[in-house]
């Protein structure tokens with residue numbers, strides 16, 4: 412096990428009360444949290460959102476991406492379902508980090524798309540891995556899930572890590588003129604299903 416569960420507490424949100432559980436990666440200095448809603452019944456597939464960190468979208472209301480609205484939709488769908496788990500996956504900028512994401516934004520301001528910008532900076536289009544997410548689900552005794560995502564890459568990765576994804580539930584948000592190119596690139600170059 413690469414993850415250590417640190418502690419848990421009640422987290423009241425505008426959608427309802429969640430249980431926030433903190434996890435620390437043993438080898439690296441990263442931490443992740445799981446927000447658990449309801450009494451999880453592991454005899455049925457659990458609704459799960461794995462939300463990769465996006466400080467600009469999640470906290471600063473950025474219109475460059477769809478993250479903030481997807482996060483809000485996830486809270487809504489999980490609470491409507493009555494049970495579910497939101498994993499906040501601390502791999503900012505598809506795991507190139509916040510400062511490199513700002514570099515990538517600067518390149519996009521000059522006309523590159525999100526994939527080209529990553530390449531110019533010496534990264535692959537997506538540097539994320541989902542080891543810790545799969546481990547969190549295993550610690551929570553969840554093996555079969557319905558995943559809130561538009562990204563088939565996440566499903567493949569989780570399946571390889573022993574998590575069975577029986578359903579994909581899309582998270583479609585309203586487009587704006589600032590995120591339109593970003594979403595088109597995700598669909599064309601990264602296989603996202605909108």
Ligand SMILES: Nc1nc2c(ncn2[C@@H]2O[C@H](COP(=O)(O)OP(=O)(O)OP(=O)(O)O)[C@@H](O)[C@H]2O)c(=O)[nH]1
Nearest residue numbers: 463464465476502503504505512515525560561562
């Ligand atoms: N490198 C880089 N990362 C970005 C950029 N815009 C958003 N991100 C990061 O992308 C991650 C979210 O990935 P997305 O491709 O938007 O969505 P996803 O998680 O693959 O798929 P969904 O489950 O459908 O949300 C977050 O970590 C964001 O910080 C960008 O232009 N460059």
Ligand SMILES: [Zn+2]
Nearest residue numbers: 465468476478
């Ligand atoms: Zn974002």
